[in-house]
Amino acid sequence: MxxxxxxxxGKRYGKSWALRDCTxxxxxxxxxxxxxxxxxxxxxxxxMTAGLTAATAGIATVLGGHPAGSxxxxxxxxxxxxxxxxxxxxxxxxxxxxxxxxxxxxxxxFARARLADLGIPLNKKAGKLSGGQQSQLALxxxxxxxxxxxxxxxxxxxxxxxARQDFLAAVMTAMADDGVSVLLxxxxxxxxxxxxDFLIVLSRARLQMAGEVDDxxxxxxxxxxxxxEADEYADRLTVVQTRRGDAQTHLLVRTSETAGPVxxxxxxxxxxxxxxxxxxxxxxxxxxxxxxxxxxxxxxxxATR
Amino acid sequence: xxxxxxPAQPGQDTAPRPVPWRRMAWVTWRQQRATLIAxxxxxxAVAVFLVVFGLKAHHDYAALLNCPLDQxxxxxxxxxxxxxxxxxxxxxxxxxxxLVQLAPVLIGAFAGAPLLARALENGTxxxxxxxxxxxxxxxxAKLALLGVTLVVLAWAFGELFSxxxxxxLWTEQIxxxxxxxxxxxxxxxxxxxxxxxxxxxxxxxLLRRVIPALAATLGVYLAVRLGAWALRGxxxxxxxxxxxxxxxxxxxxxxxxxxxxxxxxxxxxxxKPANQSAxxxxxxxxxxxxxxxxxxxxTLAEHGYTEWNRWIPPSHYWPMQFIEAGWLLVLAVAxxxxxxxxxxxxxx
Numbered sequence: 001m002x003x004x005x006x007x008x009x010g011k012r013y014g015k016s017w018a019l020r021d022c023t024x025x026x027x028x029x030x031x032x033x034x035x036x037x038x039x040x041x042x043x044x045x046x047x048m049t050a051g052l053t054a055a056t057a058g059i060a061t062v063l064g065g066h067p068a069g070s071x072x073x074x075x076x077x078x079x080x081x082x083x084x085x086x087x088x089x090x091x092x093x094x095x096x097x098x099x100x101x102x103x104x105x106x107x108x109x110f111a112r113a114r115l116a117d118l119g120i121p122l123n124k125k126a127g128k129l130s131g132g133q134q135s136q137l138a139l140x141x142x143x144x145x146x147x148x149x150x151x152x153x154x155x156x157x158x159x160x161x162x163a164r165q166d167f168l169a170a171v172m173t174a175m176a177d178d179g180v181s182v183l184l185x186x187x188x189x190x191x192x193x194x195x196x197d198f199l200i201v202l203s204r205a206r207l208q209m210a211g212e213v214d215d216x217x218x219x220x221x222x223x224x225x226x227x228x229e230a231d232e233y234a235d236r237l238t239v240v241q242t243r244r245g246d247a248q249t250h251l252l253v254r255t256s257e258t259a260g261p262v263x264x265x266x267x268x269x270x271x272x273x274x275x276x277x278x279x280x281x282x283x284x285x286x287x288x289x290x291x292x293x294x295x296x297x298x299x300x301x302x303a304t305r
Numbered sequence: 306x307x308x309x310x311x312p313a314q315p316g317q318d319t320a321p322r323p324v325p326w327r328r329m330a331w332v333t334w335r336q337q338r339a340t341l342i343a344x345x346x347x348x349x350a351v352a353v354f355l356v357v358f359g360l361k362a363h364h365d366y367a368a369l370l371n372c373p374l375d376q377x378x379x380x381x382x383x384x385x386x387x388x389x390x391x392x393x394x395x396x397x398x399x400x401x402x403x404l405v406q407l408a409p410v411l412i413g414a415f416a417g418a419p420l421l422a423r424a425l426e427n428g429t430x431x432x433x434x435x436x437x438x439x440x441x442x443x444x445x446a447k448l449a450l451l452g453v454t455l456v457v458l459a460w461a462f463g464e465l466f467s468x469x470x471x472x473x474l475w476t477e478q479i480x481x482x483x484x485x486x487x488x489x490x491x492x493x494x495x496x497x498x499x500x501x502x503x504x505x506x507x508x509x510x511l512l513r514r515v516i517p518a519l520a521a522t523l524g525v526y527l528a529v530r531l532g533a534w535a536l537r538g539x540x541x542x543x544x545x546x547x548x549x550x551x552x553x554x555x556x557x558x559x560x561x562x563x564x565x566x567x568x569x570x571x572x573x574x575x576x577k578p579a580n581q582s583a584x585x586x587x588x589x590x591x592x593x594x595x596x597x598x599x600x601x602x603x604t605l606a607e608h609g610y611t612e613w614n615r616w617i618p619p620s621h622y623w624p625m626q627f628i629e630a631g632w633l634l635v636l637a638v639a640x641x642x643x644x645x646x647x648x649x650x651x652x653x
Contacts, residue, residue, distance in 0.1 A: 050435045054650065074437050081431035087336070088427075094335055101328035102436035102443070138432075145437065 001028045001064040003149045003181040004049055010057035011044045018044040022058070022207045026183065026198060028148075030212070031175060033196035034185040035277055040202040042185040043082060046153045049183065050079035063148055075104060078147035082154045084138035088127025092120050092137055099141045111144035132163030139167065143174050150174070152184045156191065168195055193273045201280050208280045213273060220276050223251040225266035233263065241279035252279045325438070329446035337451060340416045344455070348412075348462050355401070359469035362394045366472035390476060398473050405466050405489050409459065409497035410526040416451055417505020418518040421648065425513040444648040448506060448641045455502055456495040463494030474561040482565035482617050482625060484534055491626040496633035497533075501526045503640035510647040529636070533629060538567045540628045542621040547611045562619035574609040584610055 004026040011018045019041035026032050034042050047053040048060050051069025059067065066073040086095060092115060100106040115122065118136050120129065126137060135155055142150060152171070156164045172195060174180050186192055199216055201208040209216070220240065225233065230249035234242065243250040252271065262268050334341060369390060372383035379387065421444065424430040434440040467490040473479065479486055488497060504525050509518040571579040584605070591597060591604050605612055617625065 047431075052431060052435055069439075071437075071439060074435065074439060077435070079431070079435040081428070081435070083428065085428040085432045087429055087432075090335065098332055098335060099436065101325075101332050102433065102438045104437050 002026060003028045003030075003064075004032075004060070004062055004183065005065070006045075006049070006058065006060045008058035009045070009048060009055055009060050011041075011048060011053060012056040017056075017205050019048075019202075020057075020205045022202075024200065024207060024210050026181070026200070026210075028181045029179065030198035031171070031182045031184065031196050032198035032200060033189075033192040034183060034200045034202065035187065035189050035192070036202035036208075037187060037281065041205045042202055043153055045202065046079070046151050046183065046185060047081075050077060050081075050151050052079070052081075076148045077151060078142035078145045078149070079151045080135075080138045080142050080153065080155060083158060084135045084155065086126040086129075086134055086138060089125060091123050091125055092129070093122030095126055095137065095141060096122070096144075099144070103145050105146055107144045107146055111140050114140045114143070131158045132160065132166070135159060135163070135167055136170070139170055143170075143178075143180075146178065147180055150180050150182045152182065154185055154187075156186055156188065164191065171195075189274045189277045196273075199273065199277070201277055203281050209276075216276055217271060217273065219255055220271045220279075221253055221255050222269040222271050222275065223253055223262060223266055224248055224269065225251075225263070229263070229265065233266070240276075241283050252276070324442045324446045326446065326450075329438075329443065330450055332443070333447050333450045337416070337420070337447070340419070340451075341454070344412055344416060345458060348408075348458055351408075352462065352465055355465050355469045358397065358401075359465075362398060362469065362472050365390050365394055366476070369472075369476065387476070395473060395477060398470065402466075402470060402473075402485055402489070406485060408462065408489075409494065410501045410523060410530075412455060412459065413498050413501020413503075414505045414519050414522040414526070416455060417502040417507075418509045418522050419515045420447060420451065420506045420509055421644070422509030422513055422515045422518050425510075426515055441645050441649045444645050448503075448644065452499055452502060452637075452641070456499050459495040459498035460492070463490055466490070466494075471561070474563070478563055479561075480563040480565045481561070481619060481622055482537075482563075484537075487537070487622075487625070487629075488530070488533070491622070492630040493626050493633070496630040496637070497530070499637045500529060500633050500640070503637040503644070504529070507640045507644045507647075510644050510651075529633075533633070537625070537629065538617075540625055542624050542628070543567060543615055543617050545613060545615045547613050564616050564618055566614055566616040568615045570613050571605070572611045572613060576611075579610055 002025050004024065006022050006024045009022040009024075010020045022041075022045060034045065036042050044053065048055050049062060049068055051073055054069075062068055062073045063076045066076070068077075087098070090098065096108065096111050096115070099111075100108055112122070115137070118133070118140070120133050120137060120140075126134060129137060135158065139152075139155070150171070155167060159167060168191075171182055171184070175182060184192070184196070197213050198211070199213050200210045211219075223233075223237075225248065227244055227247060227249040230242070230244065230251065234251055234253075237251065238254040239251050240254065241252040252275065365386075369383070369386050372379055372386060421430075424433060430440075433443060436443075470486065470489075474481060474486060481487060481490065487493060501522065505518065505522040508521045508525065509515065512518045512521060571581070571584045573579040587604065587608060587610070588601070591601055597604075599607075602612060
């Protein structure tokens with residue numbers, strides 16, 4: 001099953017497109033990281049997937065074909081918006097009761113136990129909790145709905161390093177325990193390298209690249225060689241990014257087209273996730289015509305596993 | 306991974322569930338607690354005042370009941386009672402009556418404008434609208450629950466005010482059919498409250514800011530109120546008669562029944578339009594006589610004139626109430642439907 005499928009999805013505010021022609025498939029079971037600079041369209045994509053915002057163009061479906069925002073989609077998708085909005089004047093306990101009343105399915109014992117574990121008192125006003133506690137409260141309420149897809153918009157931005165680790169650990173636990181799929185946005189790529197196994201890169205309202213992290217890493221190499229030979233060599237490759245020095249040039253390339261060994265004088269290195277992401281963000285447009293083929297294929301293994 | 310392999314349940318998309326009223330009642334109560342406490346508290350405080358002052362007014366009024374309304378026939382004792390009543394009770398009652406005219410828009414605007422605008426303003430709509438219960442259902446439930454609550458409160462308050470104001474209808478010869486008394490009594494008072502609430506909710510959703518929505522609500526409500534005032538004389542409850550004596554039926558002190566005279570004109574012999582200046586002269590002559598022996602109608606008839614009136618008999622109070630409350634209700638429901646439409650289609 002694909003937890004998210006979009007087809008030529010677009011959102012226009014006034015005259016400018018916040019997101020355009022976004023065709024994307026995210027299979028179930030992943031922690032998918034949505035990265036891109038501020039204003040790239042991350043929140044727009046998430047809001048449309050969560051059913052909060054209506055699309056201007058195209059369609060978005062979740063959980064195996066349910067239109068985003070439909071009753072079935074709302075039931076199965078939990079969304080924690082940017083800055084984890086809570087009712088500041090409601091107590092944590094009231095927030096819990098409120099969420100229970102707004103959902104058919106809500107695991108109250110789980111939510112209570114988790115808040116107790118976190119040391120969040122039920123009678124304390126949500127507005128008086130620390131930023132980390134507010135995020136954890138929002139995550140607890142989302143998880144207690146027992147969603148099949150959890151969407152987290154910049155959940156780490158407002159947290160200190162310790163709270164970030166705790167938050168990510170909680171998300172990973174939920175994935176392991178309940179098999180919930182996660183879409184998480186961030187502009188901090190390095191932080192997600194350890195946890196994300198699926199990557200979506202947005203830049204300037206366009207989808208730059210989407211695919212499993214392992215495929216991305218295996219699919220790209222960093223070639224280093226003499227600048228004098230760089231142009232000639234680069235013509236034969238799909239170069240994502242070129243960094244040219246006086247003597248040496250670094251080419252970040254797709255490996256599907258470098259089947260053969262590298263020419264003498266050139267070295268081939270593995271790339272880090274951050275290098276790949278940065279390369280695509282620095283040269284928008286490269287990834288656009290050919291997102292990794294792996295994402296386009298149906299994935300029978302996920303459904304039958 | 307078991308969870309992921311569950312097939313999507315068919316039919317869930319197409320079969321919307323009914324609104325869970327009990328759950329939404331708790332949600333509405335918890336989210337609108339400030340409104341739901343403040344409005345009844347303020348109304349209760351005013352109600353206490355109305356009861357205390359009303360008892361005094363009714364007490365003073367009871368002493369007047371044996372006196373004739375016509376000043377020319379009043380004894381000195383009666384004249385004194387009337388003068389005291391008019392100089393102490395009436396000014397206060399008049400002020401209260403004017404303030405009560407503002408009650409529907411104050412209640413409605415302060416309950417309605419923040420209803421959706423607050424969440425849009427502080428971002429909590431992103432929480433509420435991504436829960437399992439669809440956002441238009443949440444909006445419907447809140448509008449219905451708060452709307453009914455406000456209508457009941459306003460109705461009770463309007464009844465109390467009508468009781469409070471009843472002595473003054475008699476002593477000040479106010480028709481229940483005219484603006485202030487009509488709009489703050491019966492079912493029209495709660496209807497105006499509901500309209501103000503619906504205007505507030507709609508503009509809150511349209512403008513997405515509480516304060517601008519509040520201000521706009523006051524303006525739009527004023528327009529509706531003026532519209533109602535202009536329309537009221539056009540309701541199909543008016544009658545046209547040539548018998549001026551009909552107005553002498555004032556009802557009883559406990560059931561004052563002054564008619565609302567919309568317009569008056571005269572015809573000469575044979576039903577032709579009368580010379581207005583001639584009629585005016587005649588009426589002036591009549592009024593300069595301090596102790597007339599015949600009525601105005603008789604005087605006019607002697608000279609071949611007939612007085613015509615377009616007016617509304619006091620017995621038409623309820624049909625008028627139903628007509629006005631009816632179109633106000635239609636307006637309120639239309640505004641609420643528009644609000645829900647905006648929640649569904651123009652959000653975020």
